[in-house]
Amino acid sequence: MSLLARLRPIAFIAALLVLWQIAVSMSPVHILPGPWGVVGAIVELIQHGLLVKYAVASLFRVSWGFALAALLAIPLGLTIGWFSRAEMALNPLIQILRPISPLAWIPIAILWFGVGDLASLFLIFVGCFFPLLLTTISAVQSVPAVYVNAGRNFGLSPAALVYRVLYPAVIPQLIVGLRITLGIAWLVVVAAEMIAVNSGLGFLIVDARNAGNRYDLVVAGMVIIGLIGLSIDLGMRSLERIKSLRWSYSEE
Amino acid sequence: MPSFPVEQTKLSAEHIGMVFTRDGKSTNVLSDVNLTVGRGEFLCILGPSGCGKSTLLNTMAGFLSPSSGEVRIDGEVVRSPDPRRIFVFQERGVFPWLTVEGNVGFGLFRLSRAERAQRIAHYVQLVGLEGFEKAYPAELSGGMKQRLEVARALAVNPDMLFLDEPFGALDSITRLTMRRELLRIWEAEKNTIIFVTHDIDEAVQLADRVAVMTDRPATIQQIVEIDIPHPRDMGSPRYLELRHGIFDQLGLAHKV
Numbered sequence: 347m348s349l350l351a352r353l354r355p356i357a358f359i360a361a362l363l364v365l366w367q368i369a370v371s372m373s374p375v376h377i378l379p380g381p382w383g384v385v386g387a388i389v390e391l392i393q394h395g396l397l398v399k400y401a402v403a404s405l406f407r408v409s410w411g412f413a414l415a416a417l418l419a420i421p422l423g424l425t426i427g428w429f430s431r432a433e434m435a436l437n438p439l440i441q442i443l444r445p446i447s448p449l450a451w452i453p454i455a456i457l458w459f460g461v462g463d464l465a466s467l468f469l470i471f472v473g474c475f476f477p478l479l480l481t482t483i484s485a486v487q488s489v490p491a492v493y494v495n496a497g498r499n500f501g502l503s504p505a506a507l508v509y510r511v512l513y514p515a516v517i518p519q520l521i522v523g524l525r526i527t528l529g530i531a532w533l534v535v536v537a538a539e540m541i542a543v544n545s546g547l548g549f550l551i552v553d554a555r556n557a558g559n560r561y562d563l564v565v566a567g568m569v570i571i572g573l574i575g576l577s578i579d580l581g582m583r584s585l586e587r588i589k590s591l592r593w594s595y596s597e598e
Numbered sequence: 599m600p601s602f603p604v605e606q607t608k609l610s611a612e613h614i615g616m617v618f619t620r621d622g623k624s625t626n627v628l629s630d631v632n633l634t635v636g637r638g639e640f641l642c643i644l645g646p647s648g649c650g651k652s653t654l655l656n657t658m659a660g661f662l663s664p665s666s667g668e669v670r671i672d673g674e675v676v677r678s679p680d681p682r683r684i685f686v687f688q689e690r691g692v693f694p695w696l697t698v699e700g701n702v703g704f705g706l707f708r709l710s711r712a713e714r715a716q717r718i719a720h721y722v723q724l725v726g727l728e729g730f731e732k733a734y735p736a737e738l739s740g741g742m743k744q745r746l747e748v749a750r751a752l753a754v755n756p757d758m759l760f761l762d763e764p765f766g767a768l769d770s771i772t773r774l775t776m777r778r779e780l781l782r783i784w785e786a787e788k789n790t791i792i793f794v795t796h797d798i799d800e801a802v803q804l805a806d807r808v809a810v811m812t813d814r815p816a817t818i819q820q821i822v823e824i825d826i827p828h829p830r831d832m833g834s835p836r837y838l839e840l841r842h843g844i845f846d847q848l849g850l851a852h853k854v
Binding site for chain 1: 680
């Protein structure tokens, strides 16, 4: 990419920020803090040590909820995808549970785990589990039979067939699924923190509103959420560039 | 009748029938196929597309169980695929997540590291992929990928190879080169080869004998012995005579 192409999105964002500032200063009523106000709020959060504290709290919940979901959903998905009978038996249940928004689980999460970290962990887990399960199942089912047959031909045991053929064959699709799911986890954590806990970036947003209509802090929280979400996605995308995983992204 | 003594029989297919049932409708794909293949023989199975020759090959390799009859290799009934006989797939069967080295070494997990490295080096060289050891299949051409798959198969020292239209997706020039290389490898390794193709020239260039199949339900119409020593002259009268004979067998005209 040329330098100009790299600068283009930055220039575009800068132009929007300028427009935003102009619009806010011209507006007779207070509808939104301006970008300078938001920068001030972010600086204030840093000075009070809240930015790092809240970001870490949110990331902690996301990592655990996401990791637990991946740990359960991936092996389960490999199994269900591999055994077509299991898929036939479980698919209707999965299809019913899947479209329920993780937010609909909030009352149940609070009932089961009380107000606290566990409840928000559970919500993230629920939000990640079904997308990951479905991605894994469909990844297994789309593995070309020729790879499995070749593996069998060379005399691989069933266990070796799973870790030498099935697992590497699903990894590229799995990484895409993990990337999308991690995005979902980052969406859910904000909602979960608004209800179930008193730390984290979601909490920052409701708290700033409740404690004196500090909309500059609200928008600061939103900006931080967006920036962290972006860096998570960039991190996951860099996995796709690993050579031994890149094959399905090329012409194969 | 086979042109070799019975103790030289590598594979025998006896009364193979195959019926596929789908949505309550059954299709008779193979009917009473009988075939004997000698040790070290190069046999081509030739027939029109969709006639069931791949089904027959998959049955002989143990990937499919016949509806009736049985396949015996070295006297034993075939029930499953076996590393002593390797199938080279029609679609590119190389593992895209492994390098050339990784693919060639795929079946060598029972060997020590040193033996494995030595075997990999030998077969990489045999198929002319030196310098590409660390390359991934996506970085190779179609012909190189097919050679890689042949190397992966040969590396486990199989005594039989099943090849299912292995050069079908290659351009005609690469195809000719690949046939020459396959013959060279076969002469060095002395495996028994069963090669499925729909290309008459390919069959006459490669095989010791050509089994000509009929349309579905497929059975073997005739076995043509190709009594020309290698390297074969594609313009020789005997070559053309055999080629024409097979054209007639398949009911094809000699003029386009």
